[in-house]
Amino acid sequence: MALDIVLGLQWGDEGKGKIVDRIGADYHCVARFQGGPNAGHTLYRDGRKHVLHQIPSGIFHPEVFCVVGNGVIIDPVTFCREIDQLDENDIPWRDRLWLSSRAHLILPTHRLIDRMSEEAKGDDRIGSTLRGITPAYVDKYAREGVRLGDLLAASYELRIEKALERHRTQLPEALWPNEETLAAFHAAVKRLREMAILNVEERLLDWHDQGAAILAEGAQGTLLDVDFGDYPYVTSSHTLAASACIGLGLPPQAVRRVLGVLKAYATRVGNGPFPTELLDERQEQLQRLGNEFGSTTGRPRRCGWLDLELIRRAARLNGVTHLALTKLDVIVQMPEFLVKETNGAYRSFTGWVEPPDASEPSAQAKEFVEFLSDNLGLPVSFLSVGPERDAVHCPAPWA
Numbered sequence: 001m002a003l004d005i006v007l008g009l010q011w012g013d014e015g016k017g018k019i020v021d022r023i024g025a026d027y028h029c030v031a032r033f034q035g036g037p038n039a040g041h042t043l044y045r046d047g048r049k050h051v052l053h054q055i056p057s058g059i060f061h062p063e064v065f066c067v068v069g070n071g072v073i074i075d076p077v078t079f080c081r082e083i084d085q086l087d088e089n090d091i092p093w094r095d096r097l098w099l100s101s102r103a104h105l106i107l108p109t110h111r112l113i114d115r116m117s118e119e120a121k122g123d124d125r126i127g128s129t130l131r132g133i134t135p136a137y138v139d140k141y142a143r144e145g146v147r148l149g150d151l152l153a154a155s156y157e158l159r160i161e162k163a164l165e166r167h168r169t170q171l172p173e174a175l176w177p178n179e180e181t182l183a184a185f186h187a188a189v190k191r192l193r194e195m196a197i198l199n200v201e202e203r204l205l206d207w208h209d210q211g212a213a214i215l216a217e218g219a220q221g222t223l224l225d226v227d228f229g230d231y232p233y234v235t236s237s238h239t240l241a242a243s244a245c246i247g248l249g250l251p252p253q254a255v256r257r258v259l260g261v262l263k264a265y266a267t268r269v270g271n272g273p274f275p276t277e278l279l280d281e282r283q284e285q286l287q288r289l290g291n292e293f294g295s296t297t298g299r300p301r302r303c304g305w306l307d308l309e310l311i312r313r314a315a316r317l318n319g320v321t322h323l324a325l326t327k328l329d330v331i332v333q334m335p336e337f338l339v340k341e342t343n344g345a346y347r348s349f350t351g352w353v354e355p356p357d358a359s360e361p362s363a364q365a366k367e368f369v370e371f372l373s374d375n376l377g378l379p380v381s382f383l384s385v386g387p388e389r390d391a392v393h394c395p396a397p398w399a
């Protein structure tokens, strides 16, 4: 029993990556289990900003293995770009980044089909990141996808050609990817083939048998789950805790703790319901204070108040055992901020400025954490008060 899961309780961008980076060193392995390059996990290290899309946020701990599980879909071009960034920052990855042979590839045509179907929806569009996520998962479940393991066969190019050709019926000739795009794709696939592609579930099961601690890193958030989110305004994967088992090949009994990450306010990129959304100038104020612009698409995020009614539901769906509260330092810069309690009533708080380098949370921060913890009936084990790895307090034990 040593699988811990970190996941988002809102619409993504709760600060999961930062929390994973913070606790990652305590694990043998950090593994991604769903989603793909639609994700954007922002980490600050030595004052520098790093954005990860497909590589697990444990990568900055050189002694930790990083796994991209079978539930993830991989875009070879952007994946290689991320690898290049690791090299530029002298972050070693070669012997410790393992990719599941069962993970599916995103083809250049998937991205174009994604764009075409979003445009066709007009005002009903989802607000997708246009990374090809939905078409790639569609092909996976249609049993027509290309898996990483397929790249290991000598005839892998034929396999890709066939998959691309199948998309001819879905894409008008004028939208077909150009030579340059296809060449970049094929070059990235060649590089990907040289990486550690294996039946990674065997390793995970061995580690699990040996009692090694594994950290599963969720992407997006509970409210974007394909079944339990605001369908159709959702992503095309399961973002719930239960998805970690299927997305890695570990049994349910492996799960030990589930850390639900929530931001002290709420944001949503893309369309769909947002009950506590701010529709006045305070929305832009929060955007600015919290730098709420998509790390994948650069789009401004819709902002609103923390909704504990929704968080409560998310925590139950995921079997959350512990909470991590992020960006408290941002919300307290508002002169007044609201929180919707689990009973649907709003409670108002007067803002304060959190001392930036406090080694202990202030009395006001403690009080807020206590309110949250009481309302949700869960311990707050991490309290993030700034972007850096060290700007995290531990009000309750994480054990």
Ligand code: IMP
Residues within 6 Å of the ligand: 011, 012, 013, 038, 039, 040, 126, 127, 128, 129, 130, 131, 133, 134, 219, 220, 224, 233, 234, 235, 236, 269, 270, 271
């Ligand atoms: P898709 O997953 O790109 O198809 O996008 C579907 C919806 O999920 C859109 O509203 C996106 O903005 C949202 N979404 C996808 N990935 C993320 C993420 O990592 N953070 C926040 N929102 C996301």
Ligand code: MG
Residues within 6 Å of the ligand: 012, 013, 039, 040, 041, 042, 295
């Ligand atoms: Mg993000």
